[in-house]
Amino acid sequence: MQYISTRGGGDPKTYSEALLEGLAVDGGLLVPEQLPTVDAATLESWRDLGYADLATEVLGLFATDIPRDDLAALCAAAYSPDTFAAPVPLTPIGGGITLVGLSEGPTLAFKDMAMQFLGQALEYALECTGGVLNIVGATSGDTGSAAEHALRGKERISVFMLSPQGRMSAFQRAQMYSLQDANVHNIAVEGVFDDCQNLVKDLAGDLDFKRAQHLGAVNSINLARITAQVVYYFWAWLRATDSLAPAEREGFEVSFAVPSGNFGNILSGFFARGMGLPIRRLVLAANENNVLDEFFRTGVYRPRSAAQTLATSSPSMDISKASNLERFIFELVGREPQRVVAAWDQLTLAGAFDFAADLPRFADEFGIVSGTSTHDDRLSTIRAVYEQSGTVIDPHTADGVKVAREFLEDGVPMLVLETAKPEKFGETITEALGIELPLSDELKALLAAPQRVTEIPNDESALRTIIETSALH
Structure with missing residues (x-):
């Protein structure tokens, strides 16, 4: 497996070279020459694997230059019980929504994964x-x-x-x-x-x-971050379908709602879907800095200035220039680097680029839909989830739950990627629930x-x- 720049420059890289390179030499982002694919039989063969072993299988499709035993040792060290308190639990919170618990690591946030x-x-x-x-x-x-x-x-x-x-x-x-x-x-x-x-x-x-x-x-300009996040989409699908009969599992679709700032986490889901994981919808949840929501609703990408970027109660999403969107644009334009360069040239000259003509493809071909959540939405969502399930969620996860509710479909489980533990945002939790978390x-x-x-x-x-x-x- 080799990795190329979204802007067409430089020589192809191995996974290890991409890992150390970060940003491509021409200013673009590294992407696989082609996504690996996973068929239904292979997916089913992974069902009983622990998280570290599943990571070895999924990452092994990308890191083909790393000997398998070495990769297995790296994954075992990364996902040891000493580092993660639980192996990505799935927690129903009512209303057809289940949380994917990604915040069991040392900093209580999904980035640890x-x-x-x-x-x-x-x-x-x-x-x-x-x-x-x-x-x-x-x-x-x-x-x-x-x-x-x-x-x-x-x-x-x-x-x-x-x-x-x-x-x-x-x-x-x-x-x-x-x-x-x-x-x-x-x-x-x-x-x-x-x-x-x-x-x-x-x-x-x-x-x-x-x-x-x-x-x-x-x-998340580092491709290794994106590929490592692909793993928990596979894990969540496998756990969400555990209760189904074997004959019902093949092709069974779920949707994922993803609180989004720099477009890296949801891009990993986009990769997983492209690899063959049965994902119906990828629901992008933005906060008041909703440049990405505007793009996926209108086709126009218009980043805001620093002065226009709001400080919100979901601060990890206070981003107006989403680096990883370039990897999506690369796919949108048929993997033609010159069209990516033209789009970013237009962004530099005019402050925006326009793919409104491609808008129907966003949901129909790529499965991406979007919505916006506000501070009041966060507070009401935190309260509603707590009253319904007794679970306290952080404000970013609340953004995800709020927007997820707008895209619920009968017979399609909605999995919301948890972003962080609520203790990290105690002031907002107190404002929402009137309690202080111990x-x-x-x-x-x-x-x-x-x-x-x-x-x-x-x-x-x-x-x-x-x-x-x-x-x-």
Whole structure:
């Protein structure tokens, strides 16, 4: 299996090369030359596998350059019981909706599911090459802590994680800024997530600087993140169909609702559907920063400026420029790189591009529908779910549940991907339910721990100076 750029430049890469490369050399994103496929018999043969073994099978279709025994060891280390409290439980919450529990990892967020594998795989690839890697990433909340907890203390890796000043919850800041590991560098940027993401892309686009400083990526521009997230779509389908008779399982469709910001999580579902997993609908749930919802309803993609990007009570979705949309556009235009380049040129010139003529294909061919959720929607959804099932959900998951309800179909289970534990957003839970969630002694200590962070303006030269001073070589 080889990987190519959405913009057509550079040579094809192996999985390990794509893992270390991050952003493609031409500024595009790496995608498989063709998606692997999974037939019904193979899917059924995976039914009794544990999560780590299933990850080995699914990722083995992508990471064909990694020996199978080595890949199995990486997956076993990533998804060990010591790291994840439960193997992705499915929890019905009433009204035909089931939560897919992705927040059982060390940072209580779904990002752990891919990041723990990425940490193992990066270390493996660097040991094979004898190299080092300086990760430069951007986070709107959960990516940063998941990456730092997966990579902390690793000798061949340093992490420079950019976050927007004042735009994350106190819990999210504590999970990141309290880490004292020498290889972890937290950098708070004056601006919004999109400013952080732009800085990361600007540095990755400077090939001389990228190579001199050994830069890599852990954001979902890194293809390994996307492929690792594909696994839990397969897991969720297998668990959702466990109670069916064998004759009923083949081709049985479910829908997934996905709280979406950077389009990475739902893109993994798009890949899973393309591989043959019976997914009827992929329901994209946006918050008030609903650029993606506007695109999938109108065909017009018009990112907003930093000043127009709202600070909301689902802060991990406060994103107006979705990097992974480029991978979807690549498929939409028939995998023709020149059309991708033309779209992004138009975006640069006019601030938008228009695929309204293709709008019917979004749902009919690709299965993607969308909707928007607001702060009031989040509060009412959190209350309704709690009253109906006794389950407390976080505000991002609430966005997913709210929009999922708009696309329920008889006979089609609706699975909502849980985003994070509600404890990470205590103020919103208190506002919705009038209660304070109890915190363990460990979490209380986390919130009280001293924090270490460097604040900088939205300035590329300031970031370059920090990296040049502290990067591994």
